[in-house]
Amino acid sequence: MTGMTLCLWFDGQAEAAANLYTAIFREGGKPAELAGRMRPAPEAPVLTVEFSLDGQRFLGLNGGPHYRPTPATSLIVDCADQAQIDHFWTRLSEGGATNQCGWLTDRYGFSWQIVPAELASMMRDADAARRGRVMQAMMGMTKLDLAALRAARDAAQ
Numbered sequence: 009m010t011g012m013t014l015c016l017w018f019d020g021q022a023e024a025a026a027n028l029y030t031a032i033f034r035e036g037g038k039p040a041e042l043a044g045r046m047r048p049a050p051e052a053p054v055l056t057v058e059f060s061l062d063g064q065r066f067l068g069l070n071g072g073p074h075y076r077p078t079p080a081t082s083l084i085v086d087c088a089d090q091a092q093i094d095h096f097w098t099r100l101s102e103g104g105a106t107n108q109c110g111w112l113t114d115r116y117g118f119s120w121q122i123v124p125a126e127l128a129s130m131m132r133d134a135d136a137a138r139r140g141r142v143m144q145a146m147m148g149m150t151k152l153d154l155a156a157l158r159a160a161r162d163a164a165q
Contacts, residue, residue: 014067016066016067016069016077016118017069017071017077018069019071020070020072022056022057022068023054025068026057026059027042029059029061032099036099037088039061039062039063041060042058043059043060044058056070077118077119078119079111082120082121083118083121084121085100085120085123086124087125093122093124093151096120097112101113102115104117106151110122110149122151123152124152124154127152131143133161138161141161142157144160145160
């Protein structure tokens with residue numbers, strides 16, 4: 009676990025989202041856990057739900073309709089291989105929308121980036137031409153294709 013907890017604001021769907029997210033992460037081979045729910049009174053609806061995804065703690069808060077998520081904040085899932093990319097892309101985009109460069113919006117309005125774990129090293133490559141080819145390839149993708157990114161990186165000039 010990290011020393012930080014991210015609070016995600018929901019309009020009454022925090023528990024459903026936490027259940028969905030933890031199931032998706034477990035199915036994708038990453039650790040996930042529901043840690044607890046808080047109700048202000050026994051008969052009251054859930055106010056908060058604590059959960060973790062791949063070691064990151066979250067607090068889902070049923071705060072009402074006052075705030076909505078925006079793409080200005082996104083959650084990044086580092087994937088070991090194309091099978092994980094495919095899994096997280098498919099499951100998290102159900103009921104949401106897909107976008108360019110591995111970004112999607114889930115059914116609750118939160119933005120996610122589904123990326124191969126090795127993308128960071130590709131983008132830090134000492135060879136500017138290799139970095140540029142990866143960036144150019146990625147800009148033409150919706151769901152990221154790891155083999156195509158590697159091929160772009162390794163292409164001869």
